[in-house]
Amino acid sequence: MATELTRDELLELYRQMALIRRFEEKSAEFYSEGKIGGFLHLYIGEEAVAVGACKALAQEDHLLTAYRDHGWAIGRGLDPRRVMAELFGKATGVSGGKGGSMHLASRERHYWGGHAIVGGHLPLATGVGLAIRYKDEQQAVLCVIGEGSTNIGYFHESLNLAAVWKLPVVYLVENNQYGMGTAVGRASAVSNIFERGCAYDIASAQVSGQDVLQVYEAIGKALDHARKEGPFLLEAKTYRYAGHSMGDPERYRTKAEVEQERRARDPIHLFGEHLKAQGLADDAALDKIHQSVESELAEIAQFAESSPEPDDAALCEHVYVNWPAHV
Numbered sequence: 436m437a438t439e440l441t442r443d444e445l446l447e448l449y450r451q452m453a454l455i456r457r458f459e460e461k462s463a464e465f466y467s468e469g470k471i472g473g474f475l476h477l478y479i480g481e482e483a484v485a486v487g488a489c490k491a492l493a494q495e496d497h498l499l500t501a502y503r504d505h506g507w508a509i510g511r512g513l514d515p516r517r518v519m520a521e522l523f524g525k526a527t528g529v530s531g532g533k534g535g536s537m538h539l540a541s542r543e544r545h546y547w548g549g550h551a552i553v554g555g556h557l558p559l560a561t562g563v564g565l566a567i568r569y570k571d572e573q574q575a576v577l578c579v580i581g582e583g584s585t586n587i588g589y590f591h592e593s594l595n596l597a598a599v600w601k602l603p604v605v606y607l608v609e610n611n612q613y614g615m616g617t618a619v620g621r622a623s624a625v626s627n628i629f630e631r632g633c634a635y636d637i638a639s640a641q642v643s644g645q646d647v648l649q650v651y652e653a654i655g656k657a658l659d660h661a662r663k664e665g666p667f668l669l670e671a672k673t674y675r676y677a678g679h680s681m682g683d684p685e686r687y688r689t690k691a692e693v694e695q696e697r698r699a700r701d702p703i704h705l706f707g708e709h710l711k712a713q714g715l716a717d718d719a720a721l722d723k724i725h726q727s728v729e730s731e732l733a734e735i736a737q738f739a740e741s742s743p744e745p746d747d748a749a750l751c752e753h754v755y756v757n758w759p760a761h762v
Contacts (some may be wrong), residue, residue: 442715448647449491452482452703453728455506458515461732462522466681470750473535476508479678483702484609485510487650491658492577499560500579502537504549510603513545516738525742532745556583557593564602575661576604585628597734598635600725601665604656611675616687632668643738644673645702
């Protein structure tokens with residue numbers, strides 16, 4: 436429960452959200468300067484979902500996400516310097532500079548990646564859940580998807596199989612209200628995605644994705660349910676301030692709408708006000724956190740820009756399995 440979190444833990448949640456926000460803003464700058472190539476999907480506005488969810492995950496639990504994954508990587512504890520280096524395609528990146536923005540991963544953190552194919556990781560997460568159940572272990576899986584992937588076959592097949600075999604998987608839908616150019620209400624007959632859980636007799640709920648403590652509590656309950664009883668479908672209603680990707684002209688919404696969301700429901704501002712109302716921080720304390728984030732961001736940027744490019748020989752690495760020699 437959120438009431439069990441200490442003041443230091445609560446302030447750390449605030450710091451992580453602030454870091455992710457500035458990391459993404461800096462990434463957009465680097466992309467505009469041509470220092471980051473490929474695609475870039477920013478997490479600005481959705482920080483509370485990743486930070487709250489990762490706080491609820493146990494160290495041994497497994498995490499799989501879609502391609503809007505920088506915030507999740509940082510929330511899961513990956514070194515943000517190496518995350519930025521990966522965006523630059525540098526050898527020091529978390530994927531050796533070979534994955535870029537959409538393919539972050541960490542074996543040590545049980546973070547099995549951002550995935551570029553829409554919904555392509557749904558069967559993988561379900562398979563990890565099957566392995567856990569088969570071996571009678573206590574871990575759970577958190578599979579993070581966007582609302583746009585809930586209309587594809589992978590979604591229905593995965594939820595159905597997880598329900599039949601009672602797999603310990605939490606399917607978390609980050610409903611940021613827009614797919615790639617289309618509002619959810621124009622693409623989905625059911626706009627409240629969590630309601631789809633009833634089709635497979637799966638427990639489900641909806642939570643505000645702009646409240647980090649609500650997310651933390653909801654994910655904790657969902658993971659507990661998954662370990663004991665089987666899959667859970669959780670929908671976090673959130674909002675992205677940036678486009679679907681850096682090349683998105685955003686003709687499907689107005690600037691006034693985005694600014695209204697920023698003023699009314701910004702997750703960092705809301706949590707800061709909560710901390711002040713509870714007497715856990717004042718403006719000076721929060722300003723100090725933002726100053727420390729700026730210092731860390733400068734170090735992150737310097738590390739990424741100064742890191743070496745991968746060697747040419749790296750092109751041939753991780754292509755074929757090197758079978759162990761027979762003894």
